Amino acid sequence: MPLVRIDLRKGKSATYRQAIGRVVYEAMIGVGVPANDRFQVITEHEADNFLFDSTYLGIERTEDLVIIQITWNEGRTVEQKKALYKAIAAGLASMPGVRPQDVFVNLVEVKKENWSFGNGVAQYAA
Numbered sequence: 001m002p003l004v005r006i007d008l009r010k011g012k013s014a015t016y017r018q019a020i021g022r023v024v025y026e027a028m029i030g031v032g033v034p035a036n037d038r039f040q041v042i043t044e045h046e047a048d049n050f051l052f053d054s055t056y057l058g059i060e061r062t063e064d065l066v067i068i069q070i071t072w073n074e075g076r077t078v079e080q081k082k083a084l085y086k087a088i089a090a091g092l093a094s095m096p097g098v099r100p101q102d103v104f105v106n107l108v109e110v111k112k113e114n115w116s117f118g119n120g121v122a123q124y125a126a
Contacts, residue, residue, distance in 0.1 A: 001115055001124065002028055002072040003039050009063050010044040016096045017042050023091035024068055030087050031080045033072070052104075059101050066092065067104045073124070074109035081107060 004024055008017070021040045029035060047063070054061045068088065085105050092098035112124035 001037055001112075002033055002070050004028075004041070004071075005069045006040060006042045007050070007067040007069075008042075008044060008065070009050050010046055012044070017044075019096040020066060020068075020092060020098070023095065024070075024088055027084055027087035027091055028070070028072075031076065031084045061102055061104075062099065064098060065102045065104060066098055067106070069106045069108060071108040071110060073112050076109075 004021070006017075006020055006024065008020075021042060024040070025038050028037075050065075052061060052065055052067075084107075088105055089100040089103045092103055093100055113122050113126070115122065115124050117123050
């Protein structure tokens with residue numbers, strides 16, 4: 001059920017981008033997302049179209065910033081969300097080598113009836 005959007009500066013290899021997607025997917029599995037529920041859009045941006053504050057909240061960000069937005073069903077605990085953030089940052093630090101300071105995650109929670117996975121059907125609607 002999650003839809004993941006990953007945004008980064010243009011110029012990284014396909015292997016780098018795929019590693020980011022894999023780490024995010026594995027972190028979501030770790031907090032209860034079903035296996036095989038992988039829908040991701042990875043978008044690269046020119047520097048002029050990828051704007052961010054390099055020191056907001058005292059965190060030193062570089063042009064290697066990765067912005068990850070996950071839209072998923074509501075209902076997870078704060079502890080699960082914290083575990084997700086930690087797993088993504090640690091995983092990306094390990095492979096492909098993104099500094100934890102350059103990992104920005106945003107969660108968007110929606111009701112289950114707000115999904116159609118195909119055929120014009122709301123598969124999760126009651």
